[in-house]
Amino acid sequence: MDSSPVHLPEIQRLSALDSYQIFDTEAEAEFDELASLASTICNVPIALITFIDSERQSFKSHHGTDMTENKRELSFCTHTIASSEEIMIVADARLDKRFADNPVVTGPAQIAFYAGVPLINEDGFALGTICIFDQQPHTITQVQISALKTLAKQVIDKLELRRKIRQLEKTNQDLLNSNVLIQKFASMAAHDIKNPLSNILLSSQALKIRHEKQQYEGCLKLIDLSISSTHGLLNLVNEMLEYSKSPSSLLANKQHFSLSSLIKKITGMLLIPKGIKITFSEEKQELYMSLIALDQIILNLVNNAIRYNDKEEGFVDIRFKQDETYYNLEIEDNGIGIAEENFEKIFLPNITLGQTDRSNNKGTGIGLSIVKDLVSALNGSISVKSTPGTGTTFFVAIKK
Structure with missing residues (x-):
């Protein structure tokens, strides 16, 4: 398993994440609905909205799994936020050298498919992802990719609105x-x-x-x-x-x-x-x-x-x-x-x-x-x- 890549402006990214006061907060219906919608649109059993700090990945919403967090070094999403791509797709993690020996793949979860869109704020910092998983190799269509990107934008819009309201208050x-x-x-x-x-x-x-x-x-x-x-x-x-x-x-x-x-x-x-x-x-x-x-x-x-x-x-x-x-x-x-x-x-x-x-x-x-x-x-x-x-x-x- 490859070590997690380092996101270069990490101090600034973590500071941006802190400003939203969203990490390690309780589940909320408006985010859970977006995760559920991602699962339905892409026809996969698991969908998450996640945020990543220096050590952990916290699941704001977790549709199809009881897990609420993961170690950063084991997280697929760490690679997503470090990438410059608009979406990261892993069709079969068992065949990908980055993830083949990952406990999420080899362990009880038996994850094979992953797709994640980074949650990028207005300053360009990737705070986390909206992502989907399946235990079987999988592909998604261009329409589903566009839908995931739209859902990611909705997550960011909600975060920005909340932050602006707090600043105004x-x-x-x-x-x-x-x-x-x-x-x-x-x-x-x-x-x-x-x-x-x-x-x-x-x-x-x-x-x-x-x-x-x-x-x-x-x-x-x-x-x-x-x-x-x-x-x-x-x-x-x-x-x-x-x-x-x-x-x-x-x-x-x-x-x-x-x-x-x-x-x-x-x-x-x-x-x-x-x-x-x-x-x-x-x-x-x-x-x-x-x-x-x-x-x-x-x-x-x-x-x-x-x-x-x-x-x-x-x-x-x-x-x-x-x-x-x-x-x-x-x-x-x-x-x-x-x-x-x-x-x-x-x-x-x-x-x-x-x-x-x-x-x-x-x-x-x-x-x-x-x-x-x-x-x-x-x-x-x-x-x-x-x-x-x-x-x-x-x-x-x-x-x-």
Whole structure:
């Protein structure tokens, strides 16, 4: 028995086969009917619709046999998909050196006749075959050959239609997800704009009041905070405008950036109360992902850690590590904490726990809901560990 021939663009062919999601699927009436029709038209007992991967031949339809698969190296159809011919006919396999010692021929099945038409997709890749078998030497007419080719085209048409429907459904779902996310992102961004605006307002008021005091040492710091917050606000507005033009850019526009630089920019936009210390490693960590998405995730988590810290000596510790698959971020504080029964509730939209922040204001229930949506959109996960009165740690894992 000859070894199976190698189909040259095999990687591309297998990729094309995967795109149809048809290999190793259950029998379906619309394919079974085509196999039955092939058997009837050609007056043979066995007809198959098969697909071939790197090792096996799977029978999508099997008329006249209970077999559902075969080893690729024993498959007649492997030769068919490797051939440039429109149909491969083996009148008597017992006399063909390629198949004479094949177990399908010499074993209980005692196959003698074979004819197969390759199932060639619109890109020119042979995915499998529609084929017929008989235990007796056989011939088929030109009319029967034409009928087999027509049936093969019908199989491919069904596959292409299904694939296009799946692609359309995915496109529609992506569009729906983008529309939902843009609405939530707009709410979150508007919420986040308050922070730099508040910083600008407070620092400007303080500068105005203290301007009369000569040699006031804090003026330069307040001016720097005002400038930093203004730049942060302008950048956020520019990102929002860009995102409004193309919602998919929030996640699709990936770039290389330094995590420590991003954290410095974020903390520079926040008005950090006296007594609150933010710590993070300044070790250079290069990430490749959506910068604006991670910006919003960290900004919201750090801002919440500051707002809901009731300690005279408070801290927010930002930790980062990565492995081959994930970026892992931890944000720990020693604030008011969250009761365990509320761990899932805090990520729901418009849900607040009735807690007040350092300025005695209540939250809106927007921030953490959007953070969870962003993390999920990045193929990641977020969880929380907390003890009331002691502090909270958020764990974010984002797939690379």
